[in-house]
Amino acid sequence: MSLTHLHLLLNHYPIIGTIIGIALLMFAHLRKSNDVAKVALGLFAVMGAIAVVVYLTGESAEDAIENLPGFSESITESHEEFALFATIVLAAFGAISALALVVFRRVALPRMVTLGCLAISLVAGGMMGYTGLMGSQIRHTEIRPGNSAQA
Numbered sequence: 001m002s003l004t005h006l007h008l009l010l011n012h013y014p015i016i017g018t019i020i021g022i023a024l025l026m027f028a029h030l031r032k033s034n035d036v037a038k039v040a041l042g043l044f045a046v047m048g049a050i051a052v053v054v055y056l057t058g059e060s061a062e063d064a065i066e067n068l069p070g071f072s073e074s075i076t077e078s079h080e081e082f083a084l085f086a087t088i089v090l091a092a093f094g095a096i097s098a099l100a101l102v103v104f105r106r107v108a109l110p111r112m113v114t115l116g117c118l119a120i121s122l123v124a125g126g127m128m129g130y131t132g133l134m135g136s137q138i139r140h141t142e143i144r145p146g147n148s149a150q151a
Helices: 003-010 013-031 034-065 073-103 111-139
Strands: none
Touching: 003 034, 013 034, 013 111, 034 073, 034 111, 073 111
16 A cells, blocks of 8 residues: 555545534533543544644655646645644644543543534634535546536
8 A cells, every 4th residue: 555545545535534523522511421522533643643644645645646647736736735724633633632531531631622612623623524526626637626517
């Protein structure tokens, strides 16, 4: 398995995992479930680590396709630049989530921590979703802006 394969294999996890984490945090907040909130934070810690791996394997994926027909340097560069910011946000949130799990390992998470994590997760989730949209335009020309097939 190459780094390109690893990038393609893992790139959906931070998006889908973040969506699942958001749903878990919402459920935890509504049901006042400390255990579910801690599961969500654990998931965000893992998704932050996976996001870093996905970002670091992106250059290899770019190298594998840059000479293929329809390749757009500008779309790829936009994806790469936004992916960096999204990765930093999710990785930092993952680290904060892991820290919260350590700090509150023996006690319940304060509601403000759960709400704060929910707010950050919405931002991180939106950024990951947009990064995925931009990345999908690299090889899926049918969803690029201005594609006449959309009309």
